[in-house]
Amino acid sequence: MAKVPITVMGYRCEREQCGHEWIPRESENGEPRVCPKCKSAWWNRPKGQKGAMMSYEDFSSRIAKTISDAGGSLTWTEIRTIARLPQKFPNNQWVRKMEQDVGLIRKRDSHGIIHWEVGYTDADATTKQTQSSEHPGKATGGE
Numbered sequence: 001m002a003k004v005p006i007t008v009m010g011y012r013c014e015r016e017q018c019g020h021e022w023i024p025r026e027s028e029n030g031e032p033r034v035c036p037k038c039k040s041a042w043w044n045r046p047k048g049q050k051g052a053m054m055s056y057e058d059f060s061s062r063i064a065k066t067i068s069d070a071g072g073s074l075t076w077t078e079i080r081t082i083a084r085l086p087q088k089f090p091n092n093q094w095v096r097k098m099e100q101d102v103g104l105i106r107k108r109d110s111h112g113i114i115h116w117e118v119g120y121t122d123a124d125a126t127t128k129q130t131q132s133s134e135h136p137g138k139a140t141g142g143e
Contacts, residue, residue: 013043054086056094064102064118073107073115 010023013035020037035043066083067074074082076090098104103119 011044013038013040014045015040015043018043056097059085059091059094060098060102063098063116067116067118073117075113075115079116
């Protein structure tokens, strides 16, 4: 009987301290949650990439563009899917900031589903930002 090389796909922990390589069990579905040696949840992220980091400006512009392109209101799940955002849930501080910056409006319907809308256009947002920078001590609307 001849010997032949057999290649099996496995996983490698990307952490510098670990580097562990393993072959997954047959019963597993999808990627492992943690490295079996160091138990790190960041086993599959190269150094310098701590999850899905995104700036507020990028987050805000992608959401505003997605909603305006849709021409109506969307749920968070629809926005996240269309804009291909990595977050499962939106950052509450950023959402509140977007309410002021781009006129984001969130409305809850009779079934409890929250629909997101953009209250005004990017040109209005630019005007508002210019006004707020001209009068930094003056409050620009609020609750």
